[in-house]
Amino acid sequence: MKIEDLEKKFQDRIDAGEKIEPKDWMPEKYRKTHIRQISQHAHSEIVGMLPEGNWVTRTPTLRRKVGLLAKVQDEAGHGLYLYSAAETLGISRDEMFRQLHTGKAKYSSIFNYPTMTWADIGTIGWLVDGAAIINQVMLTRTSFGPYARAMVRICKEESFHQRQGFEMILTLCNGTAIQKEMAQDALNRWWWPSLMMFGPRDEESPNTEQSVKWKIKRKTNDELRQQFIDITVEQAKVAGLTIPDPDLKWNEERGHHDFGAIDWSEFWRVVKGNGPLNKERLKARNDAWDNGEWVRDAAMAHSEKQAQKEELKKAV
Numbered sequence: 001m002k003i004e005d006l007e008k009k010f011q012d013r014i015d016a017g018e019k020i021e022p023k024d025w026m027p028e029k030y031r032k033t034h035i036r037q038i039s040q041h042a043h044s045e046i047v048g049m050l051p052e053g054n055w056v057t058r059t060p061t062l063r064r065k066v067g068l069l070a071k072v073q074d075e076a077g078h079g080l081y082l083y084s085a086a087e088t089l090g091i092s093r094d095e096m097f098r099q100l101h102t103g104k105a106k107y108s109s110i111f112n113y114p115t116m117t118w119a120d121i122g123t124i125g126w127l128v129d130g131a132a133i134i135n136q137v138m139l140t141r142t143s144f145g146p147y148a149r150a151m152v153r154i155c156k157e158e159s160f161h162q163r164q165g166f167e168m169i170l171t172l173c174n175g176t177a178i179q180k181e182m183a184q185d186a187l188n189r190w191w192w193p194s195l196m197m198f199g200p201r202d203e204e205s206p207n208t209e210q211s212v213k214w215k216i217k218r219k220t221n222d223e224l225r226q227q228f229i230d231i232t233v234e235q236a237k238v239a240g241l242t243i244p245d246p247d248l249k250w251n252e253e254r255g256h257h258d259f260g261a262i263d264w265s266e267f268w269r270v271v272k273g274n275g276p277l278n279k280e281r282l283k284a285r286n287d288a289w290d291n292g293e294w295v296r297d298a299a300m301a302h303s304e305k306q307a308q309k310e311e312l313k314k315a316v
């Protein structure tokens, strides 16, 4: 069959809402886009554990420690599902790690910001996981089967992450004046970087048009960002917090909130590796890889020994 016919048949399947499975024929660009997006999504989950890990030994109560530990462990699991989904497209786990450790692969810009106070941990759950849920619920309907299925499990756990974060924020806002001030300070620092999580404006996105055509994206970056803003503005009101955007206002005609200009120079500075903590995050991942070599060797030696035992059993 000619390539044009294969591509037409593939697009017909996408238009009919069929799920594409790893062994199905797919355009090389479709495969490459998924390897890029899914591996970077996985890297985001793994690097995303670092800002929170910093506070596991500093939680104000045992209950908060249990919640934070559970969340950080969930993120590791999300990374595992996503690396496994990416591997179905022919890239090895080691290659994905190499791309992350050498700075070749991206991870979400949001994880390059510091967690200065305990309120940051609540704000990460509320805003960062809140933004991730908006994006990931959309991805439960993405056209690549393994990715869509991984998202179903991940979204269930993300909603716990967002709920525990928002509960922390409400606790602070209903606490002392200093605690409320801490929550407002965290919102002031995390609001704009959270909006940047959805990626550049649609007109500046080199990938969105094709990703929408292939139903990789069922909504565009700007549509998801707007959905996040409209939901989060109401939550901030419940907490009695002020969103740090003087241009934020409800637009009856649009049925959405208008909002101020995002500093895209900051976005690209962070994406290109020059954010507040990019170097520290990459070093932490490289150190973990180097210090964990003995664990990988032991696990490999064990599995080789097991395989030899199985062979011997078969030979007898």
Ligand code: 3HC
Pocket (backbone or CB within 6 Å): 036, 037, 040, 041, 042, 044, 045, 048, 075, 078, 106, 107, 108, 109, 110, 128, 129, 132, 135, 158, 196, 197, 198, 199, 200, 204, 205, 206, 207, 208, 211, 221, 271
């Ligand atoms: N941080 C870093 N890089 C970003 C970015 C961000 N917030 N937003 C966009 N980019 C990069 C893209 O990767 C792309 O670069 P590349 O082509 O070299 O990979 C470039 O900027 C142009 O952006 P596009 O919008 O054209 O790229 P995409 O079509 O890939 O859309 C995306 C970007 C919306 C982030 C999309 O990749 C996506 O939906 N990814 C899956 C979800 C995801 O990765 N979320 C990250 C957070 S996960 C998380 O928060 C974990 C939770 O448990 C806390």
